[in-house]
Amino acid sequence: MEKGDEVEGFYILRTAVLRTASNGKTYLAASLSDASGKIDAKMWDYNGKVAPADEGKIVKIRGEVTEFKGSLQLNIRRIRLAAEKDSYPLE
DSSP: OOTTOEEEEEEEEEEEEEEEOTTSOEEEEEEEEETTEEEEEEESSOOSSSOGGGTTSEEEEEEEEEEETTEEEEEEEEEEEOOTTOOOOOO
C-alpha cells in the first residue's frame, strides 16, 4: 500500500480499540492484516458495526491510505464484518 491508494477488501481485525477524539467523538483505532502485511487504521466517523469484541474476525473495509507521523495508516470510511456469502482468500 502507498499513500493515496484507495483500498477495498477483506482483512483480519487484529486489534480494535474505541477511543475519544479531542472533539469528544468516539473513533475506532485498529490494526488490520492480510497475507501482504499489517497496517494501523482509524475510523473517525465510527458507525458501531465493528467493536473490540470482534478482534480476530474478518472485516470488509473501504478507505484510503494516508500518512501520519511518517507511517502509513488506513483511514477507514466503511467497515463491516464479513458475511457467509462473501468470498475472500483465507491466506
